[in-house]
């Protein structure tokens with residue numbers, strides 16, 4: 001999959017307030033920084049903030065994010081409006097972030113600032129059958145559906161790459177989407193695979209007594225499936241971190257565990273913002289992003305590749 005690779009010092013996953021603040025501090029420390037992610041997916045994008053320090057007028061989240069990006073760019077950070085589909089630990093101890101295009105970016109340090117977003121479909125049966133066939137994470141639950149018919153719902157890369165992944169595990173794989181919002185490379189892979197595509201429709205309801213039995217589509221089709229993976233939005237942090245052995249907070253098992261330097265248990269991997277747990281506040285995200293950016297820059301300078 002890897003087409004070519006680009007070298008950085010610090011790769012930041014997430015362009016919300018945590019990622020942006022990390023970028024400002026890492027770039028000011030004279031490191032090569034790239035920020036990945038789609039600004040529209042930040043929780044802040046549609047919010048209006050009136051409790052952030054020193055801003056006494058209500059400010060739109062969209063404006064804050066736009067200014068934050070300009071500020072980070074001013075200090076030299078680069079931006080790519082893409083999702084990361086995987087992170088790999090390389091033999092030399094550096095890290096590689098795989099993009100949906102197949103490209104890979106390398107760096108000694110990565111900051112996970114992907115927030116928390118598990119968008120719901122909000123259809124009948126979704127809540128009732130959660131954990132009984134309904135899942136929000138292909139990487140976490142795909143294994144439970146070995147040889148079984150499954151459906152993935154979503155318009156974006158998370159759904160498309162999730163469906164490809166399930167093809168290796170499950171039986172029939174259906175992909176339900178209104179319109180494909182993925183790059184041509186991924187689209188081509190899906191279209192030339194055995195995935196059964198249901199384009200231009202959406203889910204009406206998920207049916208079943210004690211477990212998922214059927215997915216009912218607005219087009220009138222009924223899919224007999226055992227599993228429904230709702231993948232709306234970018235891949236969640238936990239999926240990406242799981243492969244690397246990044247530890248979760250032992251109480252909730254839902255957030256990434258960090259120390260006061262925002263270090264995870266894996267050298268070179270830092271985390272900041274909502275991904276580290278509540279409270280869901282911009283002030284916390286920014287504070288953690290600042291620490292992560294500074295610390296990652298120090299680490300990266302010490303562990304730069306020599307080649």
Ligand SMILES: Cc1cc2nc3c(=O)[nH]c(=O)nc-3n(C[C@H](O)[C@H](O)[C@H](O)COP(=O)(O)OP(=O)(O)OC[C@H]3O[C@@H](n4cnc5c(N)ncnc54)[C@H](O)[C@@H]3O)c2cc1C
Nearest residue numbers: 014015016018037038041043084114115273274280281282
């Ligand atoms: C409706 C609403 C109102 C709110 N009101 C307030 C308020 O009044 N005051 C306040 O302080 N806070 C408020 N918040 C909370 C605040 O928005 C969040 O705490 C803050 O945005 C968290 O920042 P973050 O950088 O951790 O994550 P986010 O801002 O959510 O950013 C996550 C980033 O990660 C990216 N990403 C995700 N997956 C991937 C991937 N696989 N590859 C690459 N990038 C990825 C996304 O595209 C996004 O850019 C509100 C939130 C909402 C939803």
